[in-house]
Amino acid sequence: MSKPHIPYGRQDVTDDDTAAVLEVLRSDWLTQGPGVPKFEAAVARYCDAAHAVAVNSATSALHIACAALGLGPGDRLWTSPNTFLASATCALYCGAAVDFVDIDPRSRNMSVEALAAKLTEADRAGTLPKIVVPVHFAGQSCDMRAIHELGRHYGFRIVEDAAHALGGAYRGTPVGNCRYSDIAVFSFHPVKQITTGEGGIALTNDPDLAARMARLRSHGTTRDAALMKGESEGAWYYQMLELGWNYRMTDIQAALGLSQLGRLDAHVARREALAARYDRLLANSGLTLPWRDPDCASAWHLYVVGWNEAAFGLSRAQAFARLRAAGIGVNVHYIPVHTQPYFHRLGFRRGQFPAAETYYAGAITLPLYPTMTEAQQDRVVETLRGLMG
Numbered sequence: 002m003s004k005p006h007i008p009y010g011r012q013d014v015t016d017d018d019t020a021a022v023l024e025v026l027r028s029d030w031l032t033q034g035p036g037v038p039k040f041e042a043a044v045a046r047y048c049d050a051a052h053a054v055a056v057n058s059a060t061s062a063l064h065i066a067c068a069a070l071g072l073g074p075g076d077r078l079w080t081s082p083n084t085f086l087a088s089a090t091c092a093l094y095c096g097a098a099v100d101f102v103d104i105d106p107r108s109r110n111m112s113v114e115a116l117a118a119k120l121t122e123a124d125r126a127g128t129l130p131k132i133v134v135p136v137h138f139a140g141q142s143c144d145m146r147a148i149h150e151l152g153r154h155y156g157f158r159i160v161e162d163a164a165h166a167l168g169g170a171y172r173g174t175p176v177g178n179c180r181y182s183d184i185a186v187f188s189f190h191p192v193k194q195i196t197t198g199e200g201g202i203a204l205t206n207d208p209d210l211a212a213r214m215a216r217l218r219s220h221g222t223t224r225d226a227a228l229m230k231g232e233s234e235g236a237w238y239y240q241m242l243e244l245g246w247n248y249r250m251t252d253i254q255a256a257l258g259l260s261q262l263g264r265l266d267a268h269v270a271r272r273e274a275l276a277a278r279y280d281r282l283l284a285n286s287g288l289t290l291p292w293r294d295p296d297c298a299s300a301w302h303l304y305v306v307g308w309n310e311a312a313f314g315l316s317r318a319q320a321f322a323r324l325r326a327a328g329i330g331v332n333v334h335y336i337p338v339h340t341q342p343y344f345h346r347l348g349f350r351r352g353q354f355p356a357a358e359t360y361y362a363g364a365i366t367l368p369l370y371p372t373m374t375e376a377q378q379d380r381v382v383e384t385l386r387g388l389m390g
């Protein structure tokens with residue numbers, strides 16, 4: 002009999018969560034009711050940010066963040082190649098160009114040195130970015146203070162792709178407080194720290210950016226008479242001020258998110274405990290283990306090890322296949338974005354961001370989620386050790 006499958010990530014949904022969702026389903030408001038503002042306020046409070054705009058995905062949040070910052074044709078956005086596609090495609094949605102900054106192999110985050118060097122060149126060439134999107138890979142913050150300093154010097158804006166990092170901290174304060182950025186974005190996809198099914202949120206301390214993002218998620222419309230051209234024509238009246246989208250989160254999703262938020266700290270603590278246990282069980286194994294930045298408390302979205310083909314006499318692909326065959330739901334984060342066929346058509350080539358490509362060649366994401374048991378973790382470690390000879 003084959004052993005049960007252990008996924009790489011999995012949501013935790015309790016009876017309290019389902020009760021909160023049922024309550025909304027029986028109420029007057031499935032969407033555009035009181036649930037979304039309540040969830041927004043709770044996330045903003047948790048992260049110590051002034052404003053929050055909840056949407057239907059982090060992808061949408063990245064899009065409206067870029068649009069609200071005025072990103073458009075002729076502009077450039079830079080991000081990390083070691084990320085999910087959405088950190089880059091948000092530029093393309095706005096008609097802007099995207100480029101990448103290679104990673105620091107230790108943190109697997111955007112390298113501040115590589116960023117500084119690329120900015121020096123771009124300054125000379127007149128090709129500076131309008132927005133930089135640092136991605137807090139695996140839940141550990143980028144060096145935001147250094148990136149912010151470069152932003153002030155070169156005049157770019159900063160959108161944190163914090164999709165991995167809800168519940169994490171940087172220099173003792175919550176990721177998402179936007180102390181070193183204009184906007185920070187979180188995802189509520191089921192593999193992330195808390196879930197709304199699909200969902201995302203953009204946090205900011207700038208009231209004008211918040212108001213603009215709120216308009217952009219709802220067709221670019223407003224009911225605020227102070228913002229209208231001419232007079233309001235009555236209580237029914239709204240105006241479309243700019244092109245927007247329907248990126249709204251439903252009250253059903255917000256209720257699930259609000260209920261989940263109450264367990265966020267426990268989820269992150271459990272992830273941290275399991276990560277520390279992986280560290281212990283895999284010490285001296287020959288695998289490259291995640292590096293802990295002393296400036297950060299990671300939210301531990303992912304636990305990624307570096308496979309050493311030369312030492313183990315087995316390729317990463319072979320190891321991956323055997324783990325999957327043994328019911329261990331390993332994954333790989335991330336295929337460097339610039340190597341995707343679509344980005345090849347935009348002119349990117351393999352070899353352009355060697356640190357991200359080398360990291361990718363050995364990366365294996367091990368299962369990690371709050372309801373994972375130590376017995377499941379032991380099975381992951383034993384299977385892995387069995388492949389290492």
Ligand SMILES: *Cc1c(COP(=O)(O)O)cnc(C)c1O
Pocket residue numbers: 057058059060061084085087088136162164165187188189190199200201
């Ligand atoms: C999950 C994720 C996203 C996209 O989030 P969605 O809510 O699925 O749109 C963006 N960036 C990163 C780094 C992610 O991990």
